[in-house]
Amino acid sequence: MWCSAVVCNTAFSMRIDRLTLSGFRNYETESLSFDPSCNVIYGENAQGKTNLLEAIVYLSCGKSPRTRTDRDLISFDRQEAKLRGEIFARERPFVTEIALQKGRRRKMTVNGVTAKNGAALSDVLHTVFFSPEDLFLIRDGAAARRRFMDLSLCQLRPRYAEALAEYHRLYEHKTRILRDSEEQPSLLSMLPDFNEQMCRAGAVLIHYRARYCQALDRYAAPAHEDCSGGREKLTIRYQSVSTIEDPLAPAAQLLEALRRHQAEHDRAERASRLCLSGPHKDDFLVEVNGLAARQYCSQGQVRTAALALKLADREIHRSAVGEYPVMLLDDVLSELDPRRQEYVLNRISGGQVFITCCENDRLDRLLSGRVFHIRNGEVL
Numbered sequence: 001m002w003c004s005a006v007v008c009n010t011a012f013s014m015r016i017d018r019l020t021l022s023g024f025r026n027y028e029t030e031s032l033s034f035d036p037s038c039n040v041i042y043g044e045n046a047q048g049k050t051n052l053l054e055a056i057v058y059l060s061c062g063k064s065p066r067t068r069t070d071r072d073l074i075s076f077d078r079q080e081a082k083l084r085g086e087i088f089a090r091e092r093p094f095v096t097e098i099a100l101q102k103g104r105r106r107k108m109t110v111n112g113v114t115a116k117n118g119a120a121l122s123d124v125l126h127t128v129f130f131s132p133e134d135l136f137l138i139r140d141g142a143a144a145r146r147r148f149m150d151l152s153l154c155q156l157r158p159r160y161a162e163a164l165a166e167y168h169r170l171y172e173h174k175t176r177i178l179r180d181s182e183e184q185p186s187l188l189s190m191l192p193d194f195n196e197q198m199c200r201a202g203a204v205l206i207h208y209r210a211r212y213c214q215a216l217d218r219y220a221a222p223a224h225e226d227c228s229g230g231r232e233k234l235t236i237r238y239q240s241v242s243t244i245e246d247p248l249a250p251a252a253q254l255l256e257a258l259r260r261h262q263a264e265h266d267r268a269e270r271a272s273r274l275c276l277s278g279p280h281k282d283d284f285l286v287e288v289n290g291l292a293a294r295q296y297c298s299q300g301q302v303r304t305a306a307l308a309l310k311l312a313d314r315e316i317h318r319s320a321v322g323e324y325p326v327m328l329l330d331d332v333l334s335e336l337d338p339r340r341q342e343y344v345l346n347r348i349s350g351g352q353v354f355i356t357c358c359e360n361d362r363l364d365r366l367l368s369g370r371v372f373h374i375r376n377g378e379v380l
Helices: 049-061 118-122 132-139 142-156 158-180 185-227 251-272 299-321 338-346
Strands: 015-024 027-033 038-042 080-089 092-101 107-110 127-130 234-239 283-288 326-329 353-357 370-375
Touching: 015 049, 038 049, 038 338, 049 080, 049 092, 049 118, 049 127, 049 326, 049 353, 107 118, 127 299, 132 142, 132 299, 142 158, 142 185, 142 283, 142 299, 158 185, 185 234, 185 251, 185 283, 185 299, 185 338, 234 299, 283 299, 299 326, 299 338
Parallel strands: 038 353, 038 370, 127 326, 326 353
Antiparallel strands: 015 027, 015 080, 080 092, 092 107, 234 283
């Protein structure tokens, strides 16, 4: 079903033009051609709407946002699942193909050349995926927001990914030293070296996280304000260890601040045998009209704030790589008032967007794009 002409500019946007699935989840065989701007997928629950978005995410990184096991992606009565995406990025076409087989290693190619890992797929297609579970970005503790920062920054900044892996390695070693020090006190002699290495890696993490949160605040605030009709102001503020007064300070100052914090907590760490100092407890505070969104916002406001974070992440990716990533919004319209629904359907511009919903009575607000009705793994 085609609507009126596309109104957004897609000149600097990557997109997926066609998706072909075979034996993937509840799709026996299906091939869909997509609009370069807005694509709305509707149908009742458990019909396969989210499965389509999952397939696009998998083509972009070789991972599912819903399961850790590729076997779960293969239809019950099949031994193999195949995904094929015809993609346009960096002003040229690509074809990404993936074959999943029960009991065998997967096969992935880009333009016929073997892709060794998910990073090779991400070089072609980037996606930003919003799901109902992303409400936990606002409601949950700091770990959910750190994971959000880490996932985005690891895609954008290789040095950040290296520092994060190094910090996690050091953290695990230090945790074991502290844990076992009661029975083996000599292990504590290793702590100063581990503390120094963790401070150095931690300073890199804080350097990138502070600038990422600054960009999040810059891009998320206008998106949230527009979506709420100007009634709400969203702010994002990065929080790290107490000795860091300015997280945007030069790396050398961050390192010295981390060293001071570590020295202040050294005795407590040895006594509790826990790692208490470092950016592994970092967070960012999300506020709406000056109030903590985690505690005081309604469900609709929380959904709007989480969506604004995802839209900001998309803008950050565009700024870094020069193209908008593909935006995937799963069940985003529920619990939004009509004004916010209209914003999602028509005012997210500058790239390709996919939206799933259960009801088609909301689609009269859609001004341009393509609509797909899904029933039991088939497009009607």
